[in-house]
Amino acid sequence: MTIYLDNAATTFPKPESVYRAMDEFARTQLANPGRAGHRMALASERMLDDTRHLLNQLFNGEGPERFIFTLNCTDALNMAIKGVLREGDHVVTSNLEHNSVSRPLQALAQTGYISLTRVPADAGGTVDPDAIGQAITSKTRLIVLTHASNVLGTVQPIREVGQIAREHDMLFLVDAAQTAGVIPIDIRGWGIDLLAFPGHKSLLGPTGTGGLYVGSRVQLRPWREGGTGGDSASPTQPRELPYYLEGGTPNVVGVAGLAAGIRYVLERGQAAIHEHEMRLIERLRQWLWERDGFEVFGHDDSRRRVATLSFRVEGLPASDVAAILDSCFDIAVRPGLHCAPYIHRALGTFPEGTVRVSVGPFNSYADIDALCQALSQLVGSKLTV
DSSP states (O other): OOEEOBTTTOOSSOOHHHHHHHHHHHHHTOOOOOTTSOHHHHHHHHHHHHHHHHHHHHHTOSOGGGEEEESSHHHHHHHHHHHHOOTTOEEEEETTOOHHHHHHHHHHHHTTSSEEEEEOOOTTSOOOHHHHHHHOOTTEEEEEEESBOTTTOBBOOHHHHHHHHHHTTOEEEEEOTTTTTTSOOOTTTTTOSEEEEESSSTTOOOTTOEEEEEOTTOOOOOSSOSOOSSOOSOSSOOOSTTGGGOOSOOOHHHHHHHHHHHHHHHHHOHHHHHHHHHHHHHHHHHHHHTSTTEEEOSOOOGGGBOSEEEEEETTBOHHHHHHHHHHHHOEEOEEEOTTOHHHHHHHTOTTTOEEEEEOOTTOOHHHHHHHHHHHHHHHHHTOOO
């Protein structure tokens, strides 16, 4: 049985209730959602609406209709970035960002459509809100910031940055890929205008699910246009949310699984899940700090991190470490740049990257101890692929 420690990419396993919900829905209610259709279509639409209500409850949004279902967090970020920016706009972001943020912004900047400022994180992996404020210009329309680094696990000061955005009357987009479901998020209290999140990570849903929250201050251009299940007469996309941004048949089976994942998170509690995961990752961090041959990255304040840890092994490339752990010990970790090259350049780990360990709610102390034992053997014997 593989010891799975790559939960920052996607959580595994899922709660049993997620598997059951998807199977039951696919067997009994798998119809195209429609507000004026047959019973199965109406049941499918109700399931989508119920899931929006769960998301609104979890994130304290302005209304369930403002939660748009997407393919994943990357899809949501592209919808937000390309739907809100206009020619000549300036954007402030950080060097912590995933390529789902960095690449669309860089592509727009390279064509001259926008200008872009990347604010660097400090040595521990945290962005200073004052540095964000200082980067703002008269043309700044959007601030984009990850809630937590997928490389270092460091949680960013979202509330403070949201306040800065409101003071300057600009929009604030948060990438919650690493926090949605494990760190409380308060959309209204933190001044968040756009929130992008995956369904398949700490919300414990299946792959192919995600969402974008669109606040009342935001006017987005549609990312895709087509059928909406209700209004078929309008020559253009109907303006009513969520249908304005949800052209085409949604992944209803996936959303059924996502709803079950959210219910699991709400029942177990985000704080309990986070505490469990942090105990495990701190056990690993402490073990690595106490031994020679390992370099650990990011600050050590567990109150401001999620359960993701990056490190290097002296004398062994990250890719070799991960390959040995996989082939010799049946332990799955993630090596490389983790789709976040700018922070790796700042850390001095580019282009090789680091070994990333990320735990989930179903990992145990035994998993961490097995990893530590494997690393001890790896370093002691200098195993090679």
